[in-house]
Amino acid sequence: MDIVTILAAILSGGAIGLILGLVGGGGSILAVPLLVYVVGVGSAHAAIGTAAVAVAGNAVASLIGHARAGRVKWRCAGVFAVAGMIGAALGAELGKAVDGKRLLVLFGLLMIGVGLSMLRRRRAAEAPDVQLTRDSAAVLLPRLVPIGLGVGGAAGFFGIGGGFLIVPGLILATAMPLSYAIGTSLVVVSALGLTTATSYALSGLVDWGVTALLMAGGVGGTIAGMALGKLLGGRKARLERGFAVIVIAVGGYVVASSGIGLPGVN
Secondary structure: OOHHHHHHHHHHHHHHHHHHHHHOOOHHHHHHHHHHHHHOOOOHHHHHHHHHHHHHHHHHHHHHHHHHOOOOOHHHHHHHHHHHHHHHHHHHHHHHOOOHHHHHHHHHHHHHHHHHHHHOOOOOOOOOOOOOOOOOHHHHHHHHHHHHHHHHHHHHHHOOOOHHHHHHHHHHHHOOOHHHHHHHHHHHHHHHHHHHHHHHHHOOOOOHHHHHHHHHHHHHHHHHHHHHHHHHHHHHHHHHHHHHHHHHHHHHHHHHOOOOOOOOOO
């Protein structure tokens, strides 16, 4: 591995961590494009596998702080994670069966869709005391399980942590506040990332050297992002919109540079 690749991997990890620190999620969706177009990982499948390992590692590290602050709904996270792991395992197998270039096209389209959804104003649902108990199970389980399966399938197929999908999914299912949804989502991101990473690692589709560099850069980027986020304070909404525009632009570039038409179109 030459010095240029090493620096590109560290800086890419730093960029992902910076975004995670600033807006609380979504940085992992840039991991695959960064690995392919900046670091120079030649295979889309290898990029997905490598990104999955790095995302899982960074999520575990971030989870510790949120858990200490009491911002994790463990039972809700457990149900969502189990359902998500089943979906991720199925999604990862399906993703490996898809041609690499077509997979990048689908990934680019997903990025565009996610970016557009992030630009929409969301109503904040507040139920900070929500808990999964025997009394609430009849209401919460029919919401947590199918949403978890769907999010997990997408995470496994595209090799992403899925925080940008898990957070709104948890809010939709339980009405927990955003701060709790972010903390709780890290349990799920860790589980889904581990499931996807294991699937790709068993197929020999993980570049462990690049993974280590991504994670090293991610630690520094996350610390810097959290510090910058505190300084910017009330501008979080603008940061999220700015990030959404970046996601849309990168998604458009991925689709345009793939060199093939959309799936099913010659």
